Amino acid sequence: xxxxxxxxxxxxxxxxxxxxxxxxxxxxxxxxxxxxxxxxxxxxxxxxxxxxxxxxxxxxxxxxxxxxxxxxxxxxxxxxxxxxxxxxxxxxxxxxxxxxxxxxxxxxxxxxxxxxxxxxxxxxxxxxxxxxxxxxxxxxxxxxxxxxxxxxxxxxxxxxxxxxxxxxxxxxxxxxxxxxxxxxxxxxxxxxxxxxxxxxxxxxxxxxxxxxxxxxxxxxxxxxxxxxxxxxxxxxxxxxxxxxxxxxxxxxxxxxxxxxxxxxxxxxxxxxxxxxxxxxxxxxxxxxxxxxxxxxxxxxxxxxxxxxxxxxxxxxxxxxxxxxxxxxxxxxxxxxxxxxxxxxxxxxxxxxxxxxxxxxxxxxxxxxxxxxxxxxxxxxxxxxxxxxxxxxxxxxxxxxxxxxxxxxxxxxxxxxxxxxxxxxxxxxxxxxxxxxxxxxxxxxxxx
Numbered sequence: 001x002x003x004x005x006x007x008x009x010x011x012x013x014x015x016x017x018x019x020x021x022x023x024x025x026x027x028x029x030x031x032x033x034x035x036x037x038x039x040x041x042x043x044x045x046x047x048x049x050x051x052x053x054x055x056x057x058x059x060x061x062x063x064x065x066x067x068x069x070x071x072x073x074x075x076x077x078x079x080x081x082x083x084x085x086x087x088x089x090x091x092x093x094x095x096x097x098x099x100x101x102x103x104x105x106x107x108x109x110x111x112x113x114x115x116x117x118x119x120x121x122x123x124x125x126x127x128x129x130x131x132x133x134x135x136x137x138x139x140x141x142x143x144x145x146x147x148x149x150x151x152x153x154x155x156x157x158x159x160x161x162x163x164x165x166x167x168x169x170x171x172x173x174x175x176x177x178x179x180x181x182x183x184x185x186x187x188x189x190x191x192x193x194x195x196x197x198x199x200x201x202x203x204x205x206x207x208x209x210x211x212x213x214x215x216x217x218x219x220x221x222x223x224x225x226x227x228x229x230x231x232x233x234x235x236x237x238x239x240x241x242x243x244x245x246x247x248x249x250x251x252x253x254x255x256x257x258x259x260x261x262x263x264x265x266x267x268x269x270x271x272x273x274x275x276x277x278x279x280x281x282x283x284x285x286x287x288x289x290x291x292x293x294x295x296x297x298x299x300x301x302x303x304x305x306x307x308x309x310x311x312x313x314x315x316x317x318x319x320x321x322x323x324x325x326x327x328x329x330x331x332x333x334x335x336x337x338x339x340x341x342x343x344x345x346x347x348x349x350x351x352x353x354x355x356x357x358x359x360x361x362x363x364x365x366x367x368x369x370x371x372x373x374x375x376x377x378x379x380x381x382x383x384x385x386x387x388x389x390x391x392x393x394x395x396x397x398x399x400x401x402x403x404x405x406x407x408x409x410x411x412x413x414x415x416x417x418x419x420x421x422x423x424x425x426x427x428x429x430x431x432x433x434x435x436x437x438x439x440x441x442x443x444x445x446x447x
Contacts, residue, residue, distance in 0.1 A: 033062075036069045040076075041206065043237040045270070048073035064090055064097045071103055075110065076241065078271035080304075083107050098124070098133060102143035105150050110275075112305035121151045138168040142177060149181065152343075154375040157181060165197075172198045172205060179211045186378040188218035206233035210242045223250055241267060245276035252283060253321055260284050273304045279311050283318035286327055302338070309335050309342025316348040320355070328352045336365075343373035351382060357403065357442040359386070393447070398440065401426050405444040 032055040039048035052070025056063065067090035074083035087104040094100055101120055108116040124147050127133045133140070141164035148157035158181060164174035179194030192215040198208035213229035216222045227250065233243040248263035260280060267277040278301040285293035301311045312335025319328040332349035339345060346369035353362030363386055370379050390405070397404045397411065399419045406414055430436045 032058075033065060033069070036066075036073075040069065040072060041237060043076075043239040043270075045073040045076040045239075049077070049079075064094045064100045068099060068103045071107065075107065076271060078273035080107060080111050080273065084111070096127070096132060098140050098143040098147075102146040105147055109150055110305065112307055114307075117150055121147055138164050138171050138174060141167060142174050145177060152373065154181070154185070154373070158375075170201065172202050172208070176205075176207050176211065179208075179215070183211065183214055183218065185373075185375045186218060188215045191215040192219065204232070204236050206236040206240050206243065209233035210240065210246060213243075213246055217246070217250075226250070239266070239270045241271065241274060241276065245274075245280065248276075248280045249318070252280060252287070252318060255287075255322075257284055257288060275301075275305070275308070275310065276314075278304075279314040279318070282311070283315045286315070286319060286331075287322060287324070298334075307339040307342075309339040309345040311335070312338065313342065313344035313348045316345075316352060320348075320352060325352055325355050329356065341372060343369050343376065346372060347376060347379050351378075354382070354386075357440065363387075399423055401439050401441060403440040403442045405442070405446075407445075407447045410445065 032051055036048050036051050036055070039045070039051065049070055052066050052073065056066050056070070067086055071083040071087050074080070074086070084104070084107045087100065087107060091097070091100055091104060101124065105117055105120050108120070124133070124144070128144075133144075141160050145157045145160040145164060148154075148160060158178075161174055161178040161181060164171075165178060168174070175194045175198045179191045179198070182188070182191035182194060192212060195208045195211040195215060198205050199212070202208070209229040209232040213226040213233075216226045216229065226246070230243045230247050233240050237243070244263050244267050248260045248267070251257075251259040251263060261284060264277045264281050264284075267274045267280075271277075278297055282294050282297035282301070285291070285297060298311070301308055305311075312331050316328040316332040316335070319325075319331065329349065329352045332345055332352055335342065335345035336349055346365055350362045350366030350369055353359070353365065356362075366379060366383060366386075369376070370383055373379070393407060394405050395408050395411070397406060397414060397419075400423060402419065402422055404414055404419070426441075
């Protein structure tokens, strides 16, 4: 991922080292804010909400910070409308507070209100241009990076997160956000470094344990180590939504469908509108051939967040891991129809078509995904393979039922031994099992 600064050019003049959410450093925070943070960390979201309301009525602590923390509790409970109203009211009273605005962007995105999100992003651009933003401390940089991410401005978001982490090595939230950004771009090695940096400062941080679990799965699907990290997170916060979701994903991959269902139930006990619960339940339904249940999950999710490309992309990816490519294609195509600008859906559809051997259709879609998100490592590697490596080093050979991608030097072995053997075997298996696949069947034999 590139590290250039294209919007913020002078972030080296970093100032006060504040708390990652804004306001005073944590050591000087008042009692209710410290307690509220503790409630959020341990999953006591309803208590956090009540405490935030009580502290807000007393007006004895920073109002923007209380609004942010209380809205976070409400989002964990699925109370998106309430969180939005709280943040909008606080923003009216504190129009220049950037962390407050960043949290509002998160909420409006969670309910699929793209118009409001764009308006907030454009307002931030204008405020920055006019010099109305004070974003030189860790809190302001982190908030700005959040807004940049929702603007698909990954280069500047990455640079700004780097500056946020550099400005205050004690603050953990910058590295948590940086790790999440790397995960989103399939840069698992960098993500793992960010989460391990957090754990050096805060060994029990549940968010860092979950992030590291995800990185371990992306690096080499190390479920043993990942589950150890997830258990560490759940020991601190028994209802940690991301920890439960990753656990459910592992169960789904292992075809432990009852366990996956029970974890989805636990997610929805806390938040009936949980985004991960939706795609996990939808994927489980399709894997169990329950199309009606999938349709219910799809409709319910689109009511919460219209055009939710993440839902379709994650469901398609789950199906791919079970080699259900035809089903994955249907889901990803639906997702692109719902949101044709969603890079994840485009990438999912493009790669699924490639797996089905439909490169003529899949490659242009993958290019569209790259145009929308030129920082996705997986998309970059696929395009590099298809556009540079394969044309230079490989040839395609077709037989009656097969298509082979091979190095030219192996052509003789293919023509004289491999292809005749596979064609003969194909005929015997079709006769034995009474089933003939839709072809051609593609073999890719890389040197």
